Amino acid sequence: MSNAKDERRPAGELEAAVMAALWAAGAPLTAGRVQTELGSQLARTTVTTILTRLHEKGVVGRERQGRGYVYFPVQDAPGLTARRMHSELDRDTDRETVLARFVAQLSPDDEQLLRQLLEGDEQ
Amino acid sequence: MTALLLVPLFLPFLAPTLARRTLGRLTPVTALWVLTTSAMALASACVAALGALVLTGLLKLPAFAALGELVHPLRTPSDFLVVPAAMAATGVLTLSVWTLARSALGQARVFRTARTQADRYPAAGDLCVIDSPHPDAYALPGRPHRIVVTSAMLRSLGPAEREALFAHERAHNQAGHHYFLAAAELAAHCHPALRTIRATIRLAAERAADEAAATVLGDRRLIATAIARAALAGQASRSTRPDFVPAATTGPVPQRVAALLQPSERCSRATRFTALLLAACAVLSVGAGATGVLAFHHQVEIAQGEESH
Numbered sequence: 001m002s003n004a005k006d007e008r009r010p011a012g013e014l015e016a017a018v019m020a021a022l023w024a025a026g027a028p029l030t031a032g033r034v035q036t037e038l039g040s041q042l043a044r045t046t047v048t049t050i051l052t053r054l055h056e057k058g059v060v061g062r063e064r065q066g067r068g069y070v071y072f073p074v075q076d077a078p079g080l081t082a083r084r085m086h087s088e089l090d091r092d093t094d095r096e097t098v099l100a101r102f103v104a105q106l107s108p109d110d111e112q113l114l115r116q117l118l119e120g121d122e123q
Numbered sequence: 124m125t126a127l128l129l130v131p132l133f134l135p136f137l138a139p140t141l142a143r144r145t146l147g148r149l150t151p152v153t154a155l156w157v158l159t160t161s162a163m164a165l166a167s168a169c170v171a172a173l174g175a176l177v178l179t180g181l182l183k184l185p186a187f188a189a190l191g192e193l194v195h196p197l198r199t200p201s202d203f204l205v206v207p208a209a210m211a212a213t214g215v216l217t218l219s220v221w222t223l224a225r226s227a228l229g230q231a232r233v234f235r236t237a238r239t240q241a242d243r244y245p246a247a248g249d250l251c252v253i254d255s256p257h258p259d260a261y262a263l264p265g266r267p268h269r270i271v272v273t274s275a276m277l278r279s280l281g282p283a284e285r286e287a288l289f290a291h292e293r294a295h296n297q298a299g300h301h302y303f304l305a306a307a308e309l310a311a312h313c314h315p316a317l318r319t320i321r322a323t324i325r326l327a328a329e330r331a332a333d334e335a336a337a338t339v340l341g342d343r344r345l346i347a348t349a350i351a352r353a354a355l356a357g358q359a360s361r362s363t364r365p366d367f368v369p370a371a372t373t374g375p376v377p378q379r380v381a382a383l384l385q386p387s388e389r390c391s392r393a394t395r396f397t398a399l400l401l402a403a404c405a406v407l408s409v410g411a412g413a414t415g416v417l418a419f420h421h422q423v424e425i426a427q428g429e430e431s432h
Contacts, residue, residue, distance in 0.1 A: 010248075011248070012248030012249050013248055013249075013289070014248070015247040015248035015250070016247055016248035016249055016250035016270070016289055017248075017282075017285070017286065017289070018247065019247030019248070019250050019252060020250060020252070020272070020277050020285045020289070021282065021285075023252050023274045023277045023278070024274075024277040024278050024280070024282075024285065026274075026278060037282060038282055039281070039282035039283060040282070054247055057247070059246070059247050060247075073252065075254050101259070101260065101261045102259075102260035102261065102276075102288055102291060102292065102350070102353055103260075103350060103353045103354040103357055103376055104354075104375050104376055106354055106355075106357075106376055106377075110354075110376060110377050111355065113377040114351050114354060114355060114376060114377050114380060115355070117347075117351065117377060117380050117381055117384060118348065118351050118380075
């Protein structure tokens with residue numbers, strides 16, 4: 001991906017990507033580490049701007065470390081309600097019908113077939 | 124008249140095979156439209172035919188005949204045929220309405236819960252993360268659109284694969300796939316054979332979102348790997364679930380991955396024609412149903428003395 005292409009993406013998509021990187025890391029990250037974790041060519045200043053905006057929204061917490069900050073996703077009361085929502089949804093087996101899920105359940109045959117497809121593709 | 128009304132009740136049994144063929148031969152977006160429209164047409168023809176049969180049976184009863192201002196008895200093939208048919212139709216229609224109402228209420232509740240909770244949670248862009256050890260992700264339609272993803276899902280994917288997942292879910296929301304899924308659900312409750320079509324419509328919606336994501340990111344292989352990795356990660360955490368029931372046929376996920384690993388191909392006019400058999404089947408069903416209902420209406424008017432034989 002080119003530098004220009006990443007910088008041109010809508011702000012919402014960039015925020016989502018940064019947030020996803022913080023959650024995926026599972027540990028507080030500096031702006032520089034977030035930039036590396038994103039695997040894209042975003043400028044460091046862009047990443048810092050996004051992190052500051054997310055911090056102002058209250059979805060990202062930060063702590064001072066050395067000369068800069070480390071950032072982490074906020075998991076407080078709203079996080080708890082989200083968890084409750086997920087368990088509520090999990091109970092309903094029919095939810096696939098209104099909510100389009102990324103992946104459906106696999107049968108053992110599916111699992112084997114999927115591994116074969118991936119291996120075949122890698123060769 | 125009664126024979127024509129039976130056509131919409133039996134034609135849907137041809138639909139599952141035709142639906143699978145349609146999805147295999149058309150582009151996912153076209154297939155999604157053809158499948159959903161056909162399913163809706165087949166379902167409404169079926170409901171109209173059942174309704175006409177129920178009314179025929181009711182008008183055989185003296186009380187209802189008086190209520191319908193019939194001056195002559197309604198002319199039907201034979202009471203031995205019409206009365207059991209009408210009773211069966213009443214039973215089937217009542218059952219359909221009941222299961223549909225139950226499913227609609229349940230789904231509305233699930234959707235409302237998901238929506239209110241996602242609205243309460245401050246989102247990063249359109250992303251709503253749930254801290255959960257189960258890898259899961261879904262598109263939440265409504266205003267504004269949201270993508271709900273668990274932390275376990277984010278951890279099981281690489282940066283590029285996460286972008287693939289987001290692109291897939293955004294495609295669902297932008298194309299309004301939830302309307303198609305709701306229509307499929309509605310159709311599935313009208314006729315048992317349309318339940319299989321519901322699964323095919325779901326697969327078509329996923330395929331359409333996969334292809335849209337592949338176009339956005341310009342990499343089909345990346346979408347394929349992301350789907351496969353997400354599915355296998357989900358499998359590892361789900362295998363302990365006691366309610367897991369293995370499916371007999373190849374599930375939707377390997378089909379999607381296999382389709383993405385193939386180069387995209389343009390389909391010829393001949394294969395498109397074969398695929399449109401489903402649409403033809405739906406048109407035939409609606410035609411027969413409409414003719415049957417009109418014939419029934421004509422018979423009622425004759426019985427009411429409004430028209431001469």
